[in-house]
Amino acid sequence: MATLGLIEYHNASTEVRAVYDDIMTTRKTDRVNNFWKAIAHDPATLRRTWESVKQIMGPGALDPLVKEMIYVAVSATNQCGYCIASHTVAAIKAGMTDSMFTELMAVVGMANETNRLASGYQVEIDEHFRT
Amino acid sequence: MATLGLIEYHNASTEVRAVYDDIMTTRKTDRVNNFWKAIAHDPATLRRTWESVKQIMGPGALDPLVKEMIYVAVSATNQCGYCIASHTVAAIKAGMTDSMFTELMAVVGMANETNRLASGYQVEIDEHFRT
Amino acid sequence: MATLGLIEYHNASTEVRAVYDDIMTTRKTDRVNNFWKAIAHDPATLRRTWESVKQIMGPGALDPLVKEMIYVAVSATNQCGYCIASHTVAAIKAGMTDSMFTELMAVVGMANETNRLASGYQVEIDEHFRT
């Protein structure tokens, strides 16, 4: 078997359940996404990843919605199907409207295009960007 | 010679100058970045790219600062040195503070990490993300 | 039709069969994976790729299991679903335990994260890394 499968709550260890509980409480939901159930095979990674995500995506200098849209931007750039699907839903929950989504996609597409024009044309970094 | 070099204003055709002028007017600056001077070897691409960037990065459903930060997120994910340098400057001009930048980077780093955990663990997309 | 389909053993040319036979003998199996059956439409690529893989993945300075895990690390970074699935199975056959797999994923995830922090923060390479 190539994949480890998912660890459901009723099969989870106390350590894993504690993280699941914190995910559900923090996110105000009674669901734990497959992502967490998959990496739960490694409780240390489950805890570390969840604690990091909670810290990073929580209140701070950037709006939670902005952070979710950045997550979608990175995931679309990397072609990660799972992450695009899950973080688009999260962004919608955080308030992303259809027109915000389509505008996000336009920026992501354009950035990916100009990234390659810049490298392909071997453009040197402007002096005033360095100092 | 491997690179085409940069087309400065005084060497530019009328067609290219018109785009340069619009860039400087739109951005309220007297400078044209190397990126535009490089792709100016192809006036059609220069015009099309500028018109697209102007349309996409202009007023819309998302804040201009948010769009610049998304540009930085994509560029950092793609390891495009030129684009990281230029769009970080642009984001700072649009109002990005140090703490917004460091938080942006934290999200970009985390998204790149979980993108690979999701693919490496071969996580199936949750049913409720599809419907 | 967009894909060329798979070339099964009974439909294969003598040249292709010779490679299939060598794959099965070398890997001590009676199965040829879809990957080889797909690229068999180009016998030169089939032979060259197989000879290269056999040479690179064979005995050397690195343990075969280590090499398979490196293969998984690259495939997860690139989001190649086929390669993640097939090389995870190969790594398990080569002795990868569950805890080795989850630790591998933790390293892959972290490397993908810090790769972007390094580029996003535009970190200069330390002098002592260059000399």
Place this chain on the structure above:
Amino acid sequence: MATLGLIEYHNASTEVRAVYDDIMTTRKTDRVNNFWKAIAHDPATLRRTWESVKQIMGPGALDPLVKEMIYVAVSATNQCGYCIASHTVAAIKAGMTDSMFTELMAVVGMANETNRLASGYQVEIDEHFRT
């Protein structure tokens, strides 16, 4: 200014110094790499990243040298110049010989090649890789 620059020990806050101290103690060195000095502008990210790296790269199911080589494999795949330079040095310190390095590169190169053959030929995942 586009980059935040580096925070040297003598300019660092107590919080940042504590992480620098732990890095130097753990790694048995009197140097802190530029990477840490750059992300130190965000003490939370500095601490979180260092704690994660320390946990992941420490003793476990995989040999420390193997982990450093996986780090190099990911960094080379992502074209991260800083990370390739720093983790190649780290891998050498951990015992990587020249022949181990060149073999590592051969595997990384081959994996990147077959990743694209698999996607380009649109190869379906074999049934026995799924179950």
Place this chain on the structure above:
Amino acid sequence: MATLGLIEYHNASTEVRAVYDDIMTTRKTDRVNNFWKAIAHDPATLRRTWESVKQIMGPGALDPLVKEMIYVAVSATNQCGYCIASHTVAAIKAGMTDSMFTELMAVVGMANETNRLASGYQVEIDEHFRT
């Protein structure tokens, strides 16, 4: 719902229908691909993307078939399943034979391999490539 779904011709606005009509006329087909029906939720992006594609992929210094093969090369490198499928079909329509496809894949695979050897070995750019 995470995805916006597809906008069919009979549900499309006049603005969107005009683009669909131009796509079908230009491509001499009575079908509009899902890609266009998806991004039609953002008529500005639909129009801009279509106008750009039409301009870039139209008659020029490069043969249309060559351009379609370059599209496939980029899409396979990026692991974009949709784009590989659609542009492989487009390349076949433009005249790509089986042997041209397999040779294209061989080049794409090799380029992806040597890209990583070059970065992993930290090869400095030859002086004569710069001047």
Place this chain on the structure above:
Amino acid sequence: MATLGLIEYHNASTEVRAVYDDIMTTRKTDRVNNFWKAIAHDPATLRRTWESVKQIMGPGALDPLVKEMIYVAVSATNQCGYCIASHTVAAIKAGMTDSMFTELMAVVGMANETNRLASGYQVEIDEHFRT
């Protein structure tokens, strides 16, 4: 020292010299690029890579110039500075004009953009692309 450095002809083993000689003869030049001098630390990889490149880039179903342009397209997509520089020179030698180069870049940029629109919008592959 993090990099192995370059192996010049006068320091090369007989085995390595044989490959260098073949490179210079095949390419009708008296120069060996840094790439080969770097991977020469691993004579098996040097030979295998050169033999593969010679086979793939030689006469076939595609024009040599087209193949060099595909190489540039992949390298620009991957942000590989060395490969962009060296293969752009190679393409120019093979006959690439300025307008062919700028058109190539336009296609590469556009493909990178639409790759992300397709993944971000989660576009399903059209039925007629599959059969």
